[in-house]
């Protein structure tokens with residue numbers, strides 16, 4: 005495999021780092037399983053999205069420049085979040101970066117990938133030969149779907165798993181209502197949108213709702229817990245890694 | 252300063268600040284050539300009828316003036332003793348429609364020369380249409396002193412007479428050929444009508460017959476067999 | 478009009494507490510989206526059409542002055558009277574003047590001796606909503622009737638339109654039934670056909686006695702000097718057929734260069750708005766009626782309005798918002814609009830397009846919350862027929878608002894602290910040394926239901942026992 009000699013770095017989003025480390029670990033295990041040894045740069049922090057999303061682009065800029073400095077020298081950067089990847093790929097240009105950072109960005113933006121996309125396109129893995137019993141509803145996270153064009157990657161990877169029944173609810177491509185800073189500024193509205201999403205997944209008979217972003221799932225999980233709904237959330241990478249027994 | 256110069260100045264200032272935001276790539280892959288499957292007259296006719304029917308309109312394809320008279324008679328009989336609007340359109344005259352109406356004893360009025368409140372009582376209006384657009388089932392009404400707007404608008408039933416050869420495959424072809432066909436697009440006001448008037452303003456329930464006609468019947472005819 | 482943080486929050490809350498409204502909005506927007514999807518699917522080149530339309534709109538915008546001058550020249554040559562106005566106030570003054578002149582000399586008392594207000598019939602126009610034309614004309618002593626059935630319903634209910642193409646979308650048939658009982662004194666009924674019939678009957682009389690017709694203007698073709706409107710109910714046809722004076726009101730961006738451009742937009746607009754291949758009527762106001770014509774306006778006025786649009790024109794990041802053809806598709810697709818309906822936005826234009834236009838038209842300070850009331854999900858940009866990058870414009874506006882408007886101190890400090898921590902690995906690591914159970918407790922208490930950073934409806938996530946860095950180190954040892 006051509007990737008064998010290339011340097012693959014992990015980018016672990018700030019909330020994954022603190023709240024969902026097992027998603028990061030699932031990514032590491034999957035990469036190793038497919039013969040890629042990812043490098044974890046421990047001085048990494050946040051891509052800057054929360055700040056930019058909140059109108060604090062001024063504060064996002066140093067973080068973006070820091071990100072680019074840290075990851076410039078890698079052949080690939082893989083992150084378990086479509087949202088952060090989209091920030092780097094599509095929005096860093098809006099931050100007024102220094103000329104040097106802009107040059108770095110031109111390199112980095114083509115090398116950063118969301119996990120399922122990386123596994124599907126760069127590793128050429130289109131099926132997971134593992135087993136995970138359960139009915140799983142897909143939530144197509146907005147930034148992954150609309151900014152990165154992620155569509156068939158998680159679908160084919162997940163639906164190839166033995167005993168996993170993947171359901172795509174009619175509103176799979178609609179927003180879960182998280183929206184980062186929006187969920188704090190307009191909590192009731194954010195919750196109302198999320199509950200619609202959960203209701204639709206539940207009415208499809210799903211026990212689990214999955215996505216390629218823990219940010220959406222964190223919000224949906226919080227709702228499901230507080231409202232005592234009969235559904236759990238699990239990142240697509242975690243399902244894949246469990247299916248392969250990588251624990 | 253007049254409003255005109257204020258607005259123009261504001262626009263010009265704005266454009267100076269940011270003169271060119273156009274992308275360099277201007278090929279969008281858009282191809283506006285008319286639908287290839289609509290070349291033969293029959294195809295065009297079929298498409299026109301199909302599309303108009305889909306939106307709740309009715310069509311009859313007729314050959315010869317006699318056939319037009321025949322079907323009109325059938326349609327008008329229903330409105331015996333009621334008011335029917337008929338503008339002073341020479342083509343309607345030529346087809347002998349005023350005479351036909353006298354025979355059937357409907358109360359024919361010309362909206363041009365009668366009171367609005369009387370015209371508003373009409374049960375039916377008969378007009379010509381100057382062109383048709385097959386792709387959408389649209390009739391084009393070009394307004395003039397002989398072809399006012401109200402005959403096609405006030406009554407619940409509108410019958411439009413449309414010459415077969417004046418149906419064009421689509422909007423773009425219509426605009427390209429209208430001039431040749433003797434229709435000066437920009438000279439007069441015109442209305443493109445597609446099916447009965449409708450509303451879906453209450454719970455998206457489709458109700459046909461809003462402020463305009465509830466029924467639109469298009470009689471497509473060829474004058475002589477040629 | 479103004480939206481404050483309080484009113485926005487209150488509006489949202491009242492929408493969230495109104496199940497009937499939410500059901501009506503969801504049902505209607507779903508219906509529109511489904512119909513749109515059907516007619517879009519039959520055009521294999523839909524995406525190319527969108528790109529082409531965006532390009533042509535941009536082209537016209539880059540030479541907007543010349544295009545408008547061409548429109549003016551060609552329209553004037555045919556006898557259309559063109560008026561340029563900088564803002565709503567000027568527009569209202571000029572329109573008021575035209576209306577006054579139109580009715581002067583006509584009697585103002587009925588046979589019974591009571592004063593009869595001269596009547597103005599309007600067909601749907603968001604631009605006239607934007608400038609508050611109706612209340613202004615009423616203040617001059619005119620009776621102003623909205624003739625679009627949806628708009629009529631909201632008018633008699635004393636409400637504003639809640640959607641740019643479907644003004645009464647938020648009302649159920651029961652709501653309409655009750656409004657009719659209360660405002661029109663008719664018996665309660667809820668069959669849409671019967672309700673429509675009642676309104677039609679009333680409005681028919683209004684049409685017949687209207688002295689001035691006011692319409693919007695969906696497009697105005699520069700090369701032929703032709704304003705035009707699209708509509709379905711036939712009210713636009715009546716408003717432009719019966720009164721002898723007609724006024725069409727357009728924003729400066731409504732001009733299109735050529736008929737060819739128009740044909741492309743006429744494919745996109747009805748499909749995106751109502752899922753139709755074309756609207757029931759497209760009415761071209763090519764010229765005033767001649768003295769030999771018995772109907773149509775003898776006097777035809779075209780009012781060209783700026784009212785803040787040139788501010789968008791001057792801003793490279795926002796100029797493309799002027800491509801908008803007001804189809805309303807972005808409203809139907811927006812998760813916020815779909816949940817709250819249009820009134821929550823608190824001003825004329827709701828939905829994503831409204832959240833972009835508000836800061837432009839009203840100023841950043843007055844509309845500082847609307848751009849934040851979005852999840853930035855991008856459905857709006859995805860569906861927009863002229864490819865306006867709405868959600869990225871909202872993101873851009875957030876930056877502008879934070880830079881221009883005073884921010885709460887607490888928020889400022891919080892963000893600055895966050896940035897400092899994130900930008901300093903040493904600080905980050907120092908924090909990581911704090912026992913996690915302690916951090917966990919701090920977070921829980923702070924994010925508790927009593928201090929609901931995340932609201933009452935949602936549990937906060939649990940801080941993991943180990944961070945990823947710790948886990949990775951424990952399991953693989955290697956670090957860089």
Ligand code: SF4
Pocket residue numbers: 749800801802803804805806807808830857860861862863864865867
């Ligand atoms: S922004 Fe786009 S989708 Fe929204 S109303 Fe305007 S044209 Fe339609």
